Amino acid sequence: MEKTEEKLLDIQDLRVHFHTRHGVVKAVDGVSFGLERGEVLGIVGESGSGKSVTCLSVLGLLPAPPARIESGRALLAGRDLLTLDAESLRRVRGKSISMIFQEPMTSLNPYLKIGVQLVETLRAHEAIAAEAARARAIRMLDRVGIADAGIRMDGYPHELSGGMRQRVMIAMALLTQPDILIADEPTTALDVTIQAQILELIRELKAEFGMAVILISHAMGVVAEMSDRILVMYAGRVVEQGNPGEIFRHPAHPYTKALIDSMPNPNASADRLPAIAGTPPDLARLPAGCAFAPRCGFARPVCRETDPDERTRPASETPALGAPEALTRPGSPTRSAEPGHAFRCHVDI
Amino acid sequence: MTRGQGESLWADARRRLLQNRAAVLGLCVTGALLVAAALTPWISPYAYDEQDLNLGASPPTRAHLFGTDSLGRDLLTRMLYGSRISLVVGLLATLVSMIIGITYGAVSGYLGGRWDAVMMRLVDILYSLPFIFFVIILMVYFGRNIVNLFVALGCVQWLTTARIVRGQVLTLKQKEFVEAAVAMGVSTPGIVFRHLVPNVLGPIIVYATLTVPAVMLEEAFLSFLGLGVQPPNCSWGILIAEGVKHMELESWLILFPGFFLSLTLFSLNFLGDGLRDALDPKYRAD
Amino acid sequence: MAAYALKRLVGAVPVLWIVATLTFFMIRLAPGGPFDQDKSLPPDILKNIEAKYHLDEPLGAQYLRYMGSLLVLDLGPSFKYANRTVNEIIAAAFPVSLELAFWAILVALTLGIGAGIIAALYPATWKDHGVMSLAMVGVCTPNFVLGPLLVLVFSLTTGWLPVAGWETAQDRILPALTLGAIYAAYIARLTRGGMMEVLRQDYIRTARAKGLPERVVILRHALRGGILPTVSFLGPAIAGIATGSLVIELIFDIPGLGRFFVQSALNRDYTMVMGTALFYAVFILAMNILVDIAYAWLDPRVRYD
Numbered sequence: 001m002e003k004t005e006e007k008l009l010d011i012q013d014l015r016v017h018f019h020t021r022h023g024v025v026k027a028v029d030g031v032s033f034g035l036e037r038g039e040v041l042g043i044v045g046e047s048g049s050g051k052s053v054t055c056l057s058v059l060g061l062l063p064a065p066p067a068r069i070e071s072g073r074a075l076l077a078g079r080d081l082l083t084l085d086a087e088s089l090r091r092v093r094g095k096s097i098s099m100i101f102q103e104p105m106t107s108l109n110p111y112l113k114i115g116v117q118l119v120e121t122l123r124a125h126e127a128i129a130a131e132a133a134r135a136r137a138i139r140m141l142d143r144v145g146i147a148d149a150g151i152r153m154d155g156y157p158h159e160l161s162g163g164m165r166q167r168v169m170i171a172m173a174l175l176t177q178p179d180i181l182i183a184d185e186p187t188t189a190l191d192v193t194i195q196a197q198i199l200e201l202i203r204e205l206k207a208e209f210g211m212a213v214i215l216i217s218h219a220m221g222v223v224a225e226m227s228d229r230i231l232v233m234y235a236g237r238v239v240e241q242g243n244p245g246e247i248f249r250h251p252a253h254p255y256t257k258a259l260i261d262s263m264p265n266p267n268a269s270a271d272r273l274p275a276i277a278g279t280p281p282d283l284a285r286l287p288a289g290c291a292f293a294p295r296c297g298f299a300r301p302v303c304r305e306t307d308p309d310e311r312t313r314p315a316s317e318t319p320a321l322g323a324p325e326a327l328t329r330p331g332s333p334t335r336s337a338e339p340g341h342a343f344r345c346h347v348d349i
Numbered sequence: 350m351t352r353g354q355g356e357s358l359w360a361d362a363r364r365r366l367l368q369n370r371a372a373v374l375g376l377c378v379t380g381a382l383l384v385a386a387a388l389t390p391w392i393s394p395y396a397y398d399e400q401d402l403n404l405g406a407s408p409p410t411r412a413h414l415f416g417t418d419s420l421g422r423d424l425l426t427r428m429l430y431g432s433r434i435s436l437v438v439g440l441l442a443t444l445v446s447m448i449i450g451i452t453y454g455a456v457s458g459y460l461g462g463r464w465d466a467v468m469m470r471l472v473d474i475l476y477s478l479p480f481i482f483f484v485i486i487l488m489v490y491f492g493r494n495i496v497n498l499f500v501a502l503g504c505v506q507w508l509t510t511a512r513i514v515r516g517q518v519l520t521l522k523q524k525e526f527v528e529a530a531v532a533m534g535v536s537t538p539g540i541v542f543r544h545l546v547p548n549v550l551g552p553i554i555v556y557a558t559l560t561v562p563a564v565m566l567e568e569a570f571l572s573f574l575g576l577g578v579q580p581p582n583c584s585w586g587i588l589i590a591e592g593v594k595h596m597e598l599e600s601w602l603i604l605f606p607g608f609f610l611s612l613t614l615f616s617l618n619f620l621g622d623g624l625r626d627a628l629d630p631k632y633r634a635d
Numbered sequence: 636m637a638a639y640a641l642k643r644l645v646g647a648v649p650v651l652w653i654v655a656t657l658t659f660f661m662i663r664l665a666p667g668g669p670f671d672q673d674k675s676l677p678p679d680i681l682k683n684i685e686a687k688y689h690l691d692e693p694l695g696a697q698y699l700r701y702m703g704s705l706l707v708l709d710l711g712p713s714f715k716y717a718n719r720t721v722n723e724i725i726a727a728a729f730p731v732s733l734e735l736a737f738w739a740i741l742v743a744l745t746l747g748i749g750a751g752i753i754a755a756l757y758p759a760t761w762k763d764h765g766v767m768s769l770a771m772v773g774v775c776t777p778n779f780v781l782g783p784l785l786v787l788v789f790s791l792t793t794g795w796l797p798v799a800g801w802e803t804a805q806d807r808i809l810p811a812l813t814l815g816a817i818y819a820a821y822i823a824r825l826t827r828g829g830m831m832e833v834l835r836q837d838y839i840r841t842a843r844a845k846g847l848p849e850r851v852v853i854l855r856h857a858l859r860g861g862i863l864p865t866v867s868f869l870g871p872a873i874a875g876i877a878t879g880s881l882v883i884e885l886i887f888d889i890p891g892l893g894r895f896f897v898q899s900a901l902n903r904d905y906t907m908v909m910g911t912a913l914f915y916a917v918f919i920l921a922m923n924i925l926v927d928i929a930y931a932w933l934d935p936r937v938r939y940d
Binding site: 059061086090091092093094095098099101103106107108109110111112120121124125156158169172 | 836837838840841842843844845846847848849851855856859860933934935936
């Protein structure tokens, strides 16, 4: 049984809705998970599944309006980030929790020198002299594999390749030695060979600095390779969670199975990847029942009528004492496959 | 493009325009102004040159809604007649600028290559010159009459039109129906004017609507300086210049012409912006 | 950068040559001469005057003479201000116009950028709507209407500020405000648009994610790109302010070059009109080059070429 006190970051029943002219988009609709010190947590799902929104909302980076946090807590060392005042939250961002993004081409400010962007990050969080900050920035650039780091400091982002820019982003994120690094699709925009290098770099740095990593990706392969634990998200909810070995051996949710099946397999002779049929649902008009049912090959009538949570955990029922926490906390999957491996689905596949 | 599509395109644009409240307001004010200007000889309360020296300068009264000037001339009447000249200069100068701009832009875009580069470089150069100075030079040397005024103003307002038309022509030139026309042996100027110009009509209407207030502003500016319309003719710029001279005691003489000039510019700009959004949603303001 | 500026300056020379040639022949083609209106002049005196200004020479000779004097930056004698050269008049009057233009640009930039940032930070709120409505009014109110209105309110009615003149610091306020207002309005619209565009960019999210204070995010990260449209607009704005100073100097009785230019135009003082127009052309071209350099400095992705 997990203990709340030990968790570095503890997200509880987070709901983030976007109030738009076309209705309320339930981007994150009840998500809970914990993050242990030094752990790599992979979050996987199609675009629009709520994986980025979850992380951005924790850091207060979503534009509000239209975004609104409807409920939930995000405890970092016991402090709820969601109710923190702006200044305190700013001190968390980039200091305790750093983030890198999908688009290294646009995530760095094109008008400012790389050195300026690195040094300002450090000096926003530490009382450090400009010269010392610069020296640390150069060391960090060097560490992430930027050649001629001292010269690059005075260059601009457009002078670097995509992979180099992502290295700069990583250097910038790690300068303050954060407890948590959130990597939001860090390799999606890069060439395949560069992707592997960047993932390897993150792995190395994680070992070196001992931070926890939340790795967000739409690619099951990337997440599986890197993570200690995996969350699979669909339509703003966690549909399955567990360690990579269990999830790969026995995917319990049809969506997870579909994601695994759509992975490129070097041994397969098929010249085309099986894609997941259909399109992600409109989050402003979710169907009754299971959100994945319209695309699900295993769907039965009950799937289109009843939310899997409602059947397995009626609202009135208090969870049995001693039940695994993953099953009892609101926002967590409600069916258990093995210890630590949970999912939300009516069907056994 | 079939005829049916073309019609629905215009219907669509009209619907979008009518949904834009600012543009509709601009359209109404502009329409009212045009009607008033057209009907001036019949609706103006006094004759254009009627004076009442005994009355002299009078603030607005029931007999003189906008007041009178020091010669006892009715300001409303003078503003109505002034609007005719301001509008005529605005419309004719716009016409001149459109003719020059469309021709220049279409030729430049059609010829392409080196000619296009040279012609557009010239436009760039002209853009950076202080045009009003050259209008003033033209007015000084060729005489301050209305024909010279609108020709001079038209001669300096065609640059943006030329750019727009050239851009459109370059895009349309790639399209199949032009290639088809070339293949059928239609002559070069024939292709340009018969096939391409009708297709750039939308952007031209938009820009013409925006050129009218720009030209009217310049006319008022020149007339204000004494370099535009000359008395006894009357335009809003002249009325404002006269109003400035007497504003200490007779503030209505500056307030009414100033307000109506601003209102007109306002309306035409709103209408132009609205047309732009209606005819090409991609090409938005700001 | 110096090489770039030099290249641009050299490139401006043929432009100026074309402008000078066109104006010269335009003037000579026009009916009537500068002294036609002085009907009282006896023919022999007129002849003497024409000889003095070389108006009796063949057209080609006159053209070469004029171009030759332009090469040594000599704009010739004024026809109407006896014993003064155009150069002297410009040297005396232009600093006044330049100062007026400086204050007007300052007004335009501070009011415009400030208002634009506020509107962009609070889109679709009363702040945004208020600022943008005011800007729309500003764009559509000609300076020769706004100036008299400001005088009416702040000088004639309340007596707070002087009606006209160019002596004290207070004298600067109304003319600078009048001349700068319309450009402040344009700049507010451009800055709002630019900032809204930049605030959507990924690198602003990065700057926030790094934990930078909001002030730094806006002023260092967003404003740099957000004012680029404004910087592009500065070229036309400077040209417009030079033009606008013609009426402002007239309304507020400021002894600047614009007033001389209008007076010369009304007097048909040929050399003065042509010299001043050329001078303004040079000034505005030079300002455009400066603006382009500033743009390239602000946006490192732009190369000097």
